[in-house]
Amino acid sequence: MAEYDLVIKGGRVASTDGVAAMDVAIQDGVIAALGRELRARSTIDAAGRLVLPGGVDAHCHIEQLSGGGLMNADTFESATRSAAFGGTTTVISFAAQHRGDNLGAVVDNYARLAAAGAVTDYAFHLWISDPSAETLEQDLPRLIEAGHRSIKIFMTYDRVRLLDEQILDVMMVARRHGAMVCAHAENHGMIKWMADRLVARGYGAPKYHGVSHPRVGEIEAFERLIRFSQLLDQPIMLFHVSTAEGAAIVRRARGEGVKVFAETCPQYLFLTAHDLDRPGLEGAKWMCSPPPRTPSDQEALWRGLDLGDLQVVSSDHAPYRFDGSGKLAAGSNPDFKQIANGLPGLETRLPLLFDAMVSRGRSSLEKFVELTATAPARIYGLHPRKGAIAVGADADVAIWDPDREVVLTDDGLHDNVGYNPFAGRRLKGWPETVLRRGETLVADGTLKAAPGSGRLQRRGCSPAMRPTGRLSPEFDPGRNFGAQLL
Numbered sequence: 001m002a003e004y005d006l007v008i009k010g011g012r013v014a015s016t017d018g019v020a021a022m023d024v025a026i027q028d029g030v031i032a033a034l035g036r037e038l039r040a041r042s043t044i045d046a047a048g049r050l051v052l053p054g055g056v057d058a059h060c061h062i063e064q065l066s067g068g069g070l071m072n073a074d075t076f077e078s079a080t081r082s083a084a085f086g087g088t089t090t091v092i093s094f095a096a097q098h099r100g101d102n103l104g105a106v107v108d109n110y111a112r113l114a115a116a117g118a119v120t121d122y123a124f125h126l127w128i129s130d131p132s133a134e135t136l137e138q139d140l141p142r143l144i145e146a147g148h149r150s151i152k153i154f155m156t157y158d159r160v161r162l163l164d165e166q167i168l169d170v171m172m173v174a175r176r177h178g179a180m181v182c183a184h185a186e187n188h189g190m191i192k193w194m195a196d197r198l199v200a201r202g203y204g205a206p207k208y209h210g211v212s213h214p215r216v217g218e219i220e221a222f223e224r225l226i227r228f229s230q231l232l233d234q235p236i237m238l239f240h241v242s243t244a245e246g247a248a249i250v251r252r253a254r255g256e257g258v259k260v261f262a263e264t265c266p267q268y269l270f271l272t273a274h275d276l277d278r279p280g281l282e283g284a285k286w287m288c289s290p291p292p293r294t295p296s297d298q299e300a301l302w303r304g305l306d307l308g309d310l311q312v313v314s315s316d317h318a319p320y321r322f323d324g325s326g327k328l329a330a331g332s333n334p335d336f337k338q339i340a341n342g343l344p345g346l347e348t349r350l351p352l353l354f355d356a357m358v359s360r361g362r363s364s365l366e367k368f369v370e371l372t373a374t375a376p377a378r379i380y381g382l383h384p385r386k387g388a389i390a391v392g393a394d395a396d397v398a399i400w401d402p403d404r405e406v407v408l409t410d411d412g413l414h415d416n417v418g419y420n421p422f423a424g425r426r427l428k429g430w431p432e433t434v435l436r437r438g439e440t441l442v443a444d445g446t447l448k449a450a451p452g453s454g455r456l457q458r459r460g461c462s463p464a465m466r467p468t469g470r471l472s473p474e475f476d477p478g479r480n481f482g483a484q485l486l
């Protein structure tokens with residue numbers, strides 16, 4: 001009988017065939033066998049433990065200049081360290097093009113930063129805020145073909161937003177070359193108009209940030225982008241769905257056959273607008289965009305996840321310290337317009353969801369794995385290497401103690417942020433040993449892998465990224481001049 005490098009013995013394993021007791025054998029960083037009585041040169045005892053695929057966090061901002069022009073608190077080293085302690089082994093962050101930047105140079109720069117610092121594996125969404133001819137005709141096609149198979153566009157934020165016709169340009173390049181288009185979809189005019197009026201009338205406290213992002217702003221932008229997707233037959237991913245109406249729009253569009261995917265985040269499942277309502281500037285710690293909404297939105301989002309209308313839960317980790325380097329960069333008395341949006345979540349995403357879905361029984365272990373690892377890997381072209389425990393997949397494994405109780409605290413995380421928006425919560429279930437390509441990332445509460453040991457993941461064109469083939473009649477090559485428009 002073969003002797004493998006490593007066997008994880010005696011755990012309950014969530015594999016692609018369901019959850020069952022078995023051993024997982026690892027050879028050369030890859031899962032080599034699943035079964036019983038597998039022999040290896042070294043063994044991890046997983047009795048009483050759950051053996052799950054490492055998480056795939058498909059939305060996080062790392063070592064990045066924000067839409068508002070402020071640098072994140074986290075480097076690739078600190079962010080991916082934090083991810084690893086939370087059971088995540090692959091992250092997709094952003095190669096953020098700002099206006100005037102050459103996209104190729106942007107990607108090279110982020111790749112260099114990640115190669116030096118990352119402990120998890122990683123990939124990049126191509127963030128486009130300057131869709132020049134050079135970007136659209138040269139850099140974007142080349143980068144997509146090189147395996148950067150997702151694009152991020154913004155419908156709001158002055159410094160990064162695209163106009164409708166620019167969004168269509170980007171979507172058409174994605175269609176031609178095979179990439180997912182991900183969007184921050186909120187109506188820019190509504191937000192700007194609301195925010196300006198609120199601040200002018202003296203409503204500048206952090207809680208009014210939530211008021212300045214009206215629900216209908218999400219509804220309008222979702223509808224608009226879905227119709228763009230319909231016009232061009234280009235798949236889209238709506239990032240961070242925050243409202244019940246948003247989830248309902250996604251459901252209806254999918255029913256119409258539009259290829260729309262959707263994500264939500266722990267802040268929309270576990271926080272509400274009330275969390276921003278604190279004395280002084282304290283509420284700034286909970287400011288993110290879109291803002292957390294109401295308990296009934298939370299329920300609608302959970303239902304959307306159950307029904308499959310929403311497929312992915314990502315962190316949208318956007319780290320800023322609560323000091324002059326981050327949230328308070330505009331001084332000690334800013335209005336909400338001057339405060340960076342975003343909160344940390346790479347490390348808490350999986351434990352928060354595990355506690356709610358598995359420990360408290362809202363859903364199943366299989367569904368937890370699907371939302372946090374398998375679905376994002378499939379949609380973003382990381383499958384079959386990532387996102388599942390299966391023979392031939394990378395040995396990215398998180399071994400969970402389902403009974404371990406942890407009370408979250410402000411100083412308990414491994415990022416550079418210095419607070420935890422979920423502090424005070426008691427969670428049951430925590431990842432205790434984490435492997436990436438068979439190498440120990442985290443064990444005994446300690447980081448074991450070196451900065452820079454993570455690898456860039458070149459991604460293929462996934463089924464999710466492919467057009468349906470049902471083009472709008474305007475583009476029908478058999479009619480009029482349609483084909484010339486493509």
Ligand SMILES: [Zn+2]
Pocket residue numbers: 059061316318
């Ligand atoms: Zn984001």
